[in-house]
Amino acid sequence: MEKKRTKKRRYITGLDGVRTLAVLGVILYHLMPDRMRGGYLGVPVFFGISGYLITDHLRMEWEAKGKISLKAFYARRLKRLYPPLVFFLLTTTAYITLFQRNLLNNLKGAVTSALLYVNNWWQINQGMSYFERFTNESPFTHIWYLSVEAQNYLIWPLLFVLLMKLFKKREKIFLVVFIAALASALWMAIAFVPGADPTRVYYGTDTRIFSIWLGSAMAFLWPTSHLRKQIPPKAKQILNTVGIACLIILIASFFFLDAHYTFVYRGGMVLISLVSVLLIMVVAHPGASLNKWLSNPLFSYIGKRSYGIYLYQYPVMIFYEAKVKNIADNVWLHTLIEVILIVLIAEVTYQIIDKPLSRFDYSKTWSTVKGWFEKPLLTWKKAFLLPGIFLIVTALVGFIIAPSNHVTAEQKQMQEQILQNKKVAEESKKKAKEKETATSDSTAETTSSADAAHLAEIATEYGLSKEDAAAAAKLSFTAFGDSVMLGAAQNMKDLFPDVVVDANVNRQVYSSQDLIQKLADEDLLKDPVVIGLGTNGDFTETQFADFMKLLGDRKVYWLNVHAPSLRIQGVVNSALTKYAGSYDNLTIIDWYNYSKDHSDWFYDDQVHLTPEGRIGYTKLLFETLSKK
Template sequence: MQVSSAERTPAQPFRILGLDAFRAVAVLAVLAFHVHPALLPGGFIGVDVFFVVSGFLITTLLLREHARTGRIDLGQFWVRRARRLLPALAVVVVISIAASLAGSPDLRVGILRQTLGALTFSTNWIEIAHGSSYFNHTSPVLFMNFWSLAVEEQFYLVWPLLFILVMKAVPGRRARVGLAATAALLSAVLMAVLVAPGQDATRAYYGTDSHSFGLFAGIALAFAWAAGQGFDADTRAVRQARRGAVLAGLAGLAACLALVTEDGTFTYRGGLFFASLATAALIFSQLGSSAPLQPVFESAPVRWVGERSYGIYLWHWPALKIVNDLAPAAPFSAAWWGVQAVAVALTFGAAAASARWIEAPIRRNGFRATWAAARAALLGDGSPGARPLAARIAAGVTAAAVLLAAAGIATAPARSTVEQSIKDNERLLAESQAKAKQRASSRGGSAAPAPPSPSPAPGDRKAFDYPKSEDILFLGDSIVSTSAQGIVDRFPDAAVDGVPNRKWDEAEALVKQHAADGTLPRAVVVDFGTNGGVPDAGAVTRVLDALGPDRAVVLMTIYGQSTFIDAANAAYRDAAKGRPNVIIGEWHAAVKKDPSVLQADGTHPDIAGLYLYGDVVKQAFHDLAERSGGAIPKGWKITPGPSAP
C-alpha cells in the first residue's frame, strides 16, 4: 500500500514504493565496481544513493512518530536500528575473519583495527587517523566497505537528537527544508575544499562531515514531503513533474555511473553531490499515486535485491577479496569470470541466509526473545517443531567460527608482504645508490653521457647497446622498491631508486637531481603511475625530454585494478612514439599472462614476480638493442627464477 503522506496514522502499513529499487541499483552498482572498476567506472556512487535513501527514510519515520505522539522515543529508535544492523554485521565480521585464514596473511593485516572500527561504528575515522587510503593500499583491506556503514550508523546515533532540536528551534517546515539543504551544500563544499588535484582524497571521501550531503539531501526531501507541497496530488502538473523527475534522475545517475571516476577531481567537486540530487529526484518521482515506472521499480526481482541490499553490501567486499586471493586470475579471462561468479554467488547466498535466519527473527522478536528461543532449541525443551540437533550443529559452527576469528586476529601480521618487502629492500636500495655515487665520484662527478637536446634530429639513428648493469638506473615508486631483489639479481650493479607513493609530478625533479649528482647513467628504467596514473601526459614527455635522446630508456607499463591503468599505459605508448631511444617495458602484459606472480594486493610482485620484473626489463633492453642495431651480449638469455650463486 502506498503511503502518500509522512503523517498518516500508524494503523496504515508504511512502505514507500520504489525505495527498494533504488537500494537494488545502489548495491548492484557498487558490486560491479568492486568486481572490477572497468565494468562500471562510477559504480561507487551507489554509496551516495544509499545515503540519500537513508536520510529520507529515517527522517520520514521520525516525522511520522513526532506527528503521531508529539515526541521521539530515542530508546526504541536506537533499539530498532540495532536490531536491523548489528546481527548481520557481527556475523560478517566473524565469518570473514575465520574464512581469511584459508588465504594470504595479507588479508588480515590491520584486522584488529578494522574489527574495532566495525563494532564501534567508527571505521571511517579510525582509518583516517591511521593514515589509510581508500585509493592506494599495500594489502587487501577486508572491511574497507564498512566506512560507509560507519557514516550511516553515526547518522542514526546523532540525527534523532538533532531532529528533536530542529523541530523545537526551527519554526516552519519550509525553514527546516532550507536548513537541511544548506547543510547538504556546506558538506559538499567542504569535500570540494578538502580535495587537492593529484592528492589522495581519502579524508574528504571518508569524512562524515564532508560526505553527509546525501544524507542531508534526503532529510530536505523528507521535510518537504511532510510540508504538504502537493507531492501526493494526482493533478496533471504533478504527474508531469514526476515524469520529469524520474527522467532527470535516471539520466543523471546513468551519466555519473558512466563518467564519474574515483581519481577525477570533479567527482569530489560536484560529481557526488550531483549524484545525490539525481537520487533525490528519483525518490520524489515515487511519492504519491501514479508514479512513473513503478511496475518496474516494484518488480519481484528488484524488490528481492533491494530488501537484501544491506546484507549484499556487507558480504560482497570480503567475499571478493578472499575468493580472488585464493584463485587469482587475469582480469576478464574465462577463469577470472568464473572466480567473480563464485564470489557473487557466495555474496547473494550469504545475504539471503542472513536475512532469513538471522536478521528477520531478531527484527521481528527482538534480541531477548530470539536468544530465549535459540537457547530453548539448543537445550531441546520438547516443544512442537523443536530441532535440537540442528540447533546444536548451528551452535557448534558458530563457536568454531568465533574461535577461528579470534585466532585470525591474534595471528594477524603487523605488516603486509609489500610493506615488509619495502623494509627488507631498504638496505639493497641504499647500497645500490651508494655504489652509483662512488662511480660518479670516480668520474669526477659527471654523468655519462650528459643529456643533449630534447629530441633527436629527423633521420638520426643511434645504436643502443645492451647496457652493463653499472650503467643502469631504476627510477620509480613502490613497484621498483618491492622488486629490488629481482632487479639486483638481474642487474647486480644497477642503481635502484624506488620510493612508495611517488607520482609522475615528482619524476622530472628526480631526473634532474640525479643529473646534478652525476648519477644519471647511460640507461634508465622509468616506472611511475601505480599511484594515480598519469594525470598530466606532459609530465611523461618532460621526463623523457630531460633524459635526452642519447640514453636508453625503458618506460614500464603498470598493472592494477584502478580505472586509470589502461589510460596510463596508452599515454606511455604515445610518449614513446618518435623516440628511438625509448622502449616500452611490458610489465602489464607479463602480469596479465600470469597474475599469480602478484602479492595479495593485486598490484605488487611477489617472490616470483620480482624476478619476472627483472626479466621484463632485460627483454626490453634486448629489444631496444635489436631494434636500433646495438650490441647484445653473446649467449644472452632469460632464465626464470633467481640466478645461480
Template sequence: MIKLWRHLLIILIKENKPIYRQGLRHMSGELNQPLKRYLPGIDGLRAISVLAVIAYHLDLKWAQGGLLGVGVFFVLSGYLITDQLLMEWKVNHYVSIWNFWMRRFRRLLPAMLCMLILVAMWLLTTDPERLLSLKGDFISSIFYVNNWYLIFHEVSYFESYGPASPIGHLWSLSIEEQFYLVWPILVLIGLKFAPRRGKLVLLILGLAVLSALAMALMYVPGTDPSRVYYGTDTRAFAILIGAALAVMWPSWKLGEKVKPIVRTSLDVIGAAGLLILLILINRTNEYDESLYQFGFLFLSIVTVVNIAVLVHPASRLGNILGCPPLTWLGKRSYSLYIWHYPVIICMKPEATIEGLGMVQILWRLVIIVVLSVLSYEFIEEPIRRGQFREKWRTVWHHDRFKPFIGLSLTLLVFLVAQSWITNAAQNQPESVQPVSIQNNVQNENPEKTDHDQSAYFDEKHPASNDLSNSNGQKDDFVSPSSTGKGITLIGDSITMDVDSHIKELLPGIVVDGKVGRQMSRAQEVVDELRAKGELGDRIIIELGSNGVFNKGKLRTLLDTLHDKQLYLVTTRVPRPWQDTVNEALKDVANDYPNVNIIDWYAASEDKSELFTQDGVHLTPEGARYYASQLVEHLMQN
C-alpha cells in the same frame, strides 16, 4: 524543461496535503503513525545501487563507477529516516529517540554481528594470522567507528597490496549509524527553533554545503582520496541532501490525483535522472578528480531528484522500478551489501593478474544470494519483528527446513575446506624445486656462470633475444663491458627487484628505488640526486605502481628536466588505478618531445610467470626480463 520544473513546484506547494489512509494505527512498541505507504520504486533504486556496488567489487569494467552506489544509499538513508521522524512528529508532536535507536539497532546490528562471527570463524580456520591483524577492524566495526579507524591508521580504500580486509566495506555502515545516533536529536532541535519548513530546509542545506566544501578543499588532486572518501564530515552532505528533500517532499503528504502533465513531468524527469545515474556508474572512475570536487555532490542531487519522483504515488516510473525482481533485491539490499564483500575477498585471498572468469563470478553471486537470503529470512526479519524465537523454533521442528539446513552446513564446510587447501597451496614455496636443481647444476659445473642462466631466460622469452647477436652472446650494449654511466633509474619496490639485473647489464647506472614510493616524491628524489651529482642525462622513471598521481605535478617535474632524455615506464598492477596511471603517463609523454614511454604493461601481457603471488612484484625471471626491456628501449632511443 522550465515548464516541467514549474509543474513540480506546483505539486510541492499546492498538492502537498496530508493523506491519512485508513486512519491511525498503533503498533506494538511503536508510536501512533499514519499508515505507511509502501514505496516499491525506492526498493528498485536500492536494488540498482547494491548491484552496482557488487559489480564494482567484482572488478567488472562496465561498473567502474559502482562505488557510487554507496553515495545513493547515503541519500536514501537521509530521506527515509528524516521522513519517518517528521511523520512521527506530525502525529504525536514528539519523537521517541530511544525507540528510534532500538529500531535501528535491531535492523542493522544482528546481521552485521552474524557476518563478523562467520568471517572470524573462516579466518580462524584458514588464516589465523590474518584474523589477528584485522582485530582493530572488527572492534571498530562493532562500535560503528570503522571509517575513522581506517582514517587514523591511514588505510587506503583504493591503494593497498596483499589480501584486502573482508570487512573493509563496513566503513559506510559506520557513517550511517553515526547519522542515526545524532540526527534525531538535531531534528528535534531544528523543529523547536525552526518550526517553519523553509528555515529548517535552509539549515540542513547549509550543513550540506559545508560538508561538500570540506571534501573539495581537503582533497588533493592526484593523491589517494581515502581520507575524504571515508570521512563522516566529508560524506555527510549526501545524507543531509536526502534529509532536506524529506522536509520539502514528505512521502506521506503526496497525493495520487495530479494533472496528466504533472504525471508526465515526473516520469520524464525521473527517467532522465535514472539515465544519468546509470551513465555515472558506467563512466566514472574512482580516481576522477572531479568526483571529489563536487562530483559526489552532483551524484547526490541526481539521486534526490530520482527519489522525489519514485516516492510520488502518481509516478509511473516508480511502478516500473517496483517490478518484482527489483523489489525482491531491494528488500534484501542490506543483506546483499553485508555479505557480498566477505564472499568476494575470502574467495580471492591473493591478487591475480587475470580477472575473474564468468563461472567464478556466477559462483560467487550464488553464494552471496544464498547467504543474504538466509540472513534476511532467519535473522534480520525475525529480530526486527520480535519473532526470532518463534521463527527458529519453527525451523528446528519443521521437516521441510532440515534438508535446507543440512545443505547450507555442507556448503559452508566445502567452502572452508576449499579455502584451506588453496591457502595451503599458496603458502608452499614456489621456487624450492627449481632452486634445488639450479644449485645441483652449479655444484656439478662450477664454471657455469650467470651468463648461462641468461641464455635459459632468453629461451623462455624470445623477446629478449633482440638483445643478443647470432652467436648467442650479448652485444656490446648490454654486455657487462657496457656502461650505464649517465643513466639514472628512479622507482619504487619494482626497481628494487631489478636492481642487480640492470646493474649487471649496465654497470655504472645509478639506481634509486624505495618501497612504497609515490610519483609525488619524484621531484624530491631528482633534487637529491642532482645535489649529489648522480643525476644522469638519461633518466628512467618507474613510478605509479602504488597509486595515482597528479598530472600537473608530473608536468612540473618534466619541465625541470627539459634538457634530459626521459623514459616513463607504464605499470602492471591488478588494482583499479592501473589503467588510470598508464593513461596519465602516455597523456603527459605526448606533450614532451624528450619523453619516451617504456610500455611494461604491454611487454608483460600474458606472462603471469613473471610475477609473484601479489601480481605486482617480480620473480627473478621477471626481474631479468624487466631489466632487458629497459635496456632494449634505451638502445632504441
C-alpha cells in the same frame, strides 16, 4: 486525551529499484573498475535514501505524537542492522580462521571497530586506503559505510528534536539542514588534496555526511504523507522528466566519474548526491510514474537483499581471488562467478537471519533462551544449533589468536628489501647531483682495474658477456615506478651505475605528476625514462596523457604488469598497448610475457620480485635499452 497513533507510511516499491542500481554500481566498481569507474557513487545514493526515509519517519511520528521515542528509534535501527552485521563478522572471521589465516592480522581492530560503528575512523587512523586493495587487502574494507550511517543514526534524532523545537516552519528547517549539508561538502573540497590518496575525505563522517543530510533536508520539503496521487498532467510530466534526467545522469556517472578526479571532491559528489535525492523524491511521489517504472520482481528481490549483498561483496572477492590465481586470464567468467556467490550468500543470510529476526520479539529473548535449556538435552531443533555453535567458537578462536601488525617471514623479507632499496634509490639521486666531472689519471687507472673485476662479476651474475656488462655500465637513464621497480633498485644500480631510481610503494599514475615535475626541476629526469606503474591501479586516457606531457620529448620505456591474480592486469596492459600507438616516443616493455613462465621470479602474490626475479627484471631493461 487519546494520543494519536503514528500513521503507517506506505512502502515505496520503486526505491528497491534505486537500491538495486546503487548496489550494482558499488559491486561492479569493485569487480570491473575499468568499466564502472564511478560505481562507488552508489554509496551517496544509499546515503540519500537513508536520510530521506529516516527523517520522514521521524517527522510523521512528531506530527502524530508531538515527540519521538529515542529508545524506540535506536532499538529499530539496531534490530534492523546489527544482527546481519554480527552474523557477517562471525562467518567472515570463522572463514579466515579456518582457511586464510594471513588475514588474521589486525582482525581485532577491524571487528571491534565494526561492532562499535567506528570502522571508518579506525581505517583512517591505520592509514588504510580504499583505493589500493592490493596493498590493503581486507574483507572488512567496505564496513566504513555502515559506520558513517550508524554515527548519523546516533546524532540525527537529537538534532531533529532540537530543530523541531527551534523552528516552527518546515521550510526553515529545510534551509538549516541544507546549509549544514553544503558545509560538509565544502569541508570535503577544502580537505581534499589533488594528487594525494583521497581516502581521508572519502571515509570521514565529517566529509561524507552531506549526502545523508541532503536526503534529510528534502524530507522536510517533500514529506511522503503530504504528497497527493492526483496531480495535474503537466506536473506529472515535469516530475517524470526530472526523474528520468536524474536517472540518466546517475547511471552515466557510474561509468565515467573516476574516483581520482579532483572534480569529484570539489563539487562532483555533492552534485551526484543532489541528483540522487531528486530521483528519490520523484520515486517517492505517488503522482509520478517512476515508482511504477522502477518496481518489478527483480528489483524488489535485489533491493530487499541489498544490505546483505553489500555486506558479503568484499569477503567473496577477497576469498575467491586468494584461491584463484589466474583471475586476469578470464575476467568476465570470474566476475560472473563472484556475483553469483555474492547473491547466493546474501539470499541464505536473508532467509536465516534477516527475515526470522525481523519478526522476533527481542523482549522475549531471555525466555526463549531459557526455554531451550528446559527442553530435553537432545532434540532436532538443538541439533540445528550445532553449526551455529561451531561458527561462534571458531570465530572467537580466530579473534583471540589474531595478531596485531604481524608480518610473515616472506613479508618481512620483502619489507626489508624495500627499505634497503629506498636508500639505494635516494643514493642514486644524490650521486647524480654530485657526480664528479673529472678524475686524475692515477685514480682513473685504479678505478679502471676495479671496474674490470666488477664487470666480470656482474657479467656472471646476469648471464651477460663482459662487453654487454660494460655497455650496461654506460647506460644513463631515470627509472620511475612502484614497489615492483623498487624491489629491483639495487640490481639496477649494480648493472647501471649511472641510473637515477625513483620508486615507492602504492605509487599510481594519477598521484605521480608532482613527483615527475620535481625530478625535472632537479635535473634528474634523464633521457630516456623507464616507467614501471600500473600494478596498484589503472588510469584513464586523460591521466596518461597528462603524465606523458610532463615527460616531454624524452624517449619513454613503459613496463607492462605481471599480476595474474588481479583483474587489473589485463586492463592496464591493454591500455598501454592502445596508448602506445599515439606516442612516437613511447615503447612498451613486455614484462608480462617475458616473466609469465618464471613462477620462481615472484613471491606468492605473483607480483613482487624474488632475487631471481630482480635479475630477470633488470636484464630485460638492459636488453631493451641497449637496442635504442
